[in-house]
Amino acid sequence: MENKQFKKYNHVNPEILKMILKSSIKCPKVLDVGCWTGALGSELKNNIDCTIDGIDNNEDVLSLAKNVGYNNLYRIDLNIDFNSNLIKDKYDFIVFGDVLEHTINPNKLISLFKEKLKDNGFILVSLPNIGFILYRILHLLGFWSYTDIGVMDKTHLRFFTLNSMKKLFESTNLEILKSVGINIVKKRFLLLSPLGKLYPSLFATQIVFLLNKKI
Secondary structure, three states: OOOHHHHOOOOOOHHHHHHHHOOOOOOOEEEEEOOOOOHHHHHHHHHOOOEEEEEEOOHHHHHHHHHOOOOOEEEOOOOOOOOHHHOOOOEEEEEEEOOHHHOOOHHHHHHHHHOOEEEEEEEEEEEEEOOOHHHHHHHHOOOOOOEOOOOOEOOOOOOEOHHHHHHHHHHOOEEEEEEEEEOOOOHHHOOHHHHHHHOHHHHOOEEEEEEEEOO
16 A cells, blocks of 8 residues: 555645654654654654544545554545544644645634643644745746645645745734754755755745743
């Protein structure tokens, strides 16, 4: 069952993993929204004592996530009327790892999922940055070409700059505790890694946010 299609998105965002591992919360309960084959949960379980539930809309990948230790798994299409009552528990961390850009109404989804966050819990979000310098230049020249993966993934329904990401969280009454610009690149482009952290709006292909509910 582990084929090329499943491997396409089967990676762990290093900043999301780091933010959970560095948390002071003992035995955290995590909801992985868009869990795919369960790569994040597998890494977490290899490092800490935790409970992890997952959501995806693909029966086959949910079976793979179950095999690596996910507890409750929900088959849900987030672009069809989502009912938060489908989710049984409340969580220390709710993770949207490269998910919101695939949804029709990310504002509504965040608001609904907030109901499943513990009072002292956190939301973790990673989003691709359409404001990355390469795409600014290409779009200025009139090019808009979709790809199979990455910022211009052909399955993306929404596109975000750093500024519009911040507006998304502001509109859903979330406070940004930390944001990190990242670039997962080949060795010849390693200079982009520090530049992405220093100037994420221009040099990061992806931005990761640690958020909580505003008091």
